[in-house]
Amino acid sequence: MKIGPAQAWINVNGKLCESPQWDADTQLLYWNDIDSGHLYRLDWANQTTQQPERIYEGPIVGGFTQQRDGSLLLFREADVAIFRPGDAEARSVIPFNHAGSKRFNDVIASPEGDVFAGTIGKTDTSGGLFRIGREGSVMQVADGTGCSNGLGFTLDLKHLFWTCSTRRRIYRFPYSPGGELGEPVIFHQGSEEQGYPDGLTLDSEGNVYSIRWTAQKYGLIVFNPDGVVIHQQTLPPRASSSLCFGGPTLTDLAITSAAEASDPDREADLYHIADMPIPGRLEFRSEVCS
Numbered sequence: 001m002k003i004g005p006a007q008a009w010i011n012v013n014g015k016l017c018e019s020p021q022w023d024a025d026t027q028l029l030y031w032n033d034i035d036s037g038h039l040y041r042l043d044w045a046n047q048t049t050q051q052p053e054r055i056y057e058g059p060i061v062g063g064f065t066q067q068r069d070g071s072l073l074l075f076r077e078a079d080v081a082i083f084r085p086g087d088a089e090a091r092s093v094i095p096f097n098h099a100g101s102k103r104f105n106d107v108i109a110s111p112e113g114d115v116f117a118g119t120i121g122k123t124d125t126s127g128g129l130f131r132i133g134r135e136g137s138v139m140q141v142a143d144g145t146g147c148s149n150g151l152g153f154t155l156d157l158k159h160l161f162w163t164c165s166t167r168r169r170i171y172r173f174p175y176s177p178g179g180e181l182g183e184p185v186i187f188h189q190g191s192e193e194q195g196y197p198d199g200l201t202l203d204s205e206g207n208v209y210s211i212r213w214t215a216q217k218y219g220l221i222v223f224n225p226d227g228v229v230i231h232q233q234t235l236p237p238r239a240s241s242s243l244c245f246g247g248p249t250l251t252d253l254a255i256t257s258a259a260e261a262s263d264p265d266r267e268a269d270l271y272h273i274a275d276m277p278i279p280g281r282l283e284f285r286s287e288v289c290s
Helices: none
Strands: 007-010 017-023 028-033 038-043 053-057 061-066 072-076 079-083 091-095 101-109 115-121 127-132 138-145 148-153 159-164 169-174 185-189 196-202 208-213 220-223 229-233 240-246 252-257 270-273
Touching: 017 061, 017 101, 028 061, 028 252, 061 115, 072 101, 072 115, 101 127, 101 148, 115 138, 115 148, 115 159, 127 148, 138 159, 148 208, 159 196, 169 196, 196 240, 208 240
Parallel strands: 017 240, 061 101, 148 196
Antiparallel strands: 007 270, 017 028, 017 252, 028 038, 038 053, 061 072, 072 079, 079 091, 101 115, 115 127, 127 138, 148 159, 159 169, 169 185, 196 208, 208 220, 220 229, 240 252, 252 270
């Protein structure tokens, strides 16, 4: 696999940019800046002439999904809220008060429209992974993490990948259409040199792309479906946080990053890799409390 270099791309004076998401219907790229409580979008067709638009400012959004009706489902510190770009504020629909969690972090919609949502723990073991049902139910499905991160479904939809940054692991859960998870196995165990596995996505051939927070060398590691490393690449920002495929042909890779004192030469909040050798695939959309 040959992947081109990551180029500095977008600046919004961000603190912790995360959760890039591509909307193929509108040709818009979304992402959030967690620590600033901001949500942005970029019009792909006019990216050279228009600045990114800040569409939300409010309580911290750890992660979000796109809903089937076009709204956004925001996973915040103490609730889940529905937000329609253009509205003055988000509408809270599900309270969240898990004793061991500070806030939500990475989330993903399931094929059925539910959402799997991870949290940042108050300790290294008190966070977890939760399933948010379409009717608004909240069920914890995994625990023992201080930082739940990137998620992704295998192409056959029989497994769900879950990243536990605290333990430097990517797990693979058996997944059934009803949303039930089986016993996980370790898909990848990282080392200190490899940094912390953070954001995760899959391409259209089932390869797993893992962004590495503060890796000593390779900020992007790609695994084949069996867990064998097929590509490693240095990224310019030290604190790379997440990634997604986008663009009209899903052959562009957007990479978010965070401002770090140890990385004074970081040039952008988002980086871009063009002409990916394998295109990505579209994410599922949620249908929670709609």
